[in-house]
Amino acid sequence: MGWLVMPGRSSAANKAEILALRHEVAVLRRQVGRPRMSWADRAVLFTLARHLPPALRRHRLVTPGTLLAWHRRLVRWKWRQPPARHGRPPLSEEIVALIQRLTTENSTWGYVRIQGELRRLGHRVAAATIRRIRRRSGLPPAPQRASRKTWYTFLRRQAHTFLACDFMHVDTVLLKRLYAFFVMEIKTRRAHVLGVTAHPSGEWVAQLARNLPMDQGDRAGGFRFLIRDRDSKFTAAFDAVFAGNNTEVIPTPPQSPRSNAFAERWIRTVRAECTDRLLITGERHLRAVLAEYTEHYNAGRAHRSLELWAPDDEPNVIPLPTAAIRRRRVLGGLLNEYDGAPGQSPRSP
Structure with missing residues (x-):
């Protein structure tokens, strides 16, 4: 649009504008060492330079310095070679992930301990490399990691020594309330329903506690703590049965069901998946x-x-995946279990 306006202006105005633009260019050249032009800028200047006088056009397209720079660039492109790699090759992502896993899962292992474990697994990695990977991943040294123990980690480590027990009640079709006593292994989440009755007593619960080692088998001697609430049915005879097996009974605080959360969660699961979807007729049925x-x-x-x-x-x-899947009905079809049909060959991956 500016070029269309120029033919209608007087020659004196055009000459004055040219002088002003030349002076602005001179001022900019004193402040800017070497301006960077895009290809669009070069195309516009090339088009306009064709209409300049020969004396001015001769020095507008390219300077000797630019021509020499182009030649040096061509020489570099001709003799360009891929950069040479120095030092050891980088570790694979699998080894890096394995180092991070060993660090997070073992809070007391240092650089040399992890280096030895990697060597036993068939990977030779320097201790300095392990330290650099751990620093890059934000993993502190072993003394700092060992001091940052959380309750979640502590409870997971102690879970294999804990048992939890409680009562759950179920109302029958005739509105008779039945009580079921169960024990859960916190580590494996394995549940044991020891008995069902309409009139639980301290002697009945103590006898069920004596029967528990027969249900647990070889695992009975590996538990050190039993969590229970403060129900009056848990008498001193009940605690004495577990004390004879070197198991300490830990009563929960009054009105604190969350202290026995694993047993309470099992009761909720049984109600949601089983007893709330059936009509119970009596003790034998339950x-x-x-x-x-x-x-x-x-x-x-x-x-x-x-x-x-x-x-x-x-x-x-x-x-392995199988070609056929077999369904097994549980509780008359209330629940289903699925497994591979016997005699079927596994499918190809």
């Missing part, structure tokens, strides 16, 4: 229902706290 559901809970139900494994599953065994 005993059979809880026995079947407990078997499903321990062997056929995925648990979020166990990385979607069941308590009786073997985490080190990876099942």
Whole structure:
């Protein structure tokens, strides 16, 4: 639009504007050493320079310094070579992830200890490299990590020594209240329903406590603590049974159900998946229902706290996919379990 206006102006105005622009260029040249022009700027200047007088056009396209710079750039492009790598090759992402995993899972392991574990796994990594990776990942040294213990980590380490017990009640069709006594292993989430009755007493609960080692088998001697509430049915005889097995009984504070959260959560799960969806007729019926559901809970139900494994599953065994899936009905079809049909060959990956 500016170029269209220029033909209508007088020659004196154009000459005055040219003088003003020349003076502005001279001022800018004193302040800017070498301006950087884009390809669009160069195209505009090239187009306008064709209409300049020969004496001025001769020095507008390119300067000797620019021509020499272009030649040096061509020489560099001709003899350009990929940069040579110096030193050891970088570690793979798998080794870096393994170092981070060993660091986070073992709070007392230092650089040399992790280096030795990696060597036993078939990876030779220098201790300085391990230290550099841990610093880059924001992982502090072993003394600082060992001092930063959290309650979550502490409880997970002690979970294999804890038991939790409680009562759950169920109302029958005729509005008769029944009580079921159960014990849970906190580490494995394995549940044991020990008895069902309409009139629980201290002697009945103590006798069930004596029967617990038979249900646990070889695991009975590995528990050091039992969490229970302050129900009057837990008498001194009940505590003496566990004291004889070197298990200390820990009563929860009054009116604190969260202190026995694992047992309370199991009661909620049983109600939501089983008893609230059935009509219980009596003690025998409830005993059979809880026995079947407990078997499903321990062997056929995925648990979020166990990385979607069941308590009786073997985490080190990876099942292969099968061509056919078999369904097993639990509690008359109230729940379902799925596994591979026997005799079927695994599918190709």
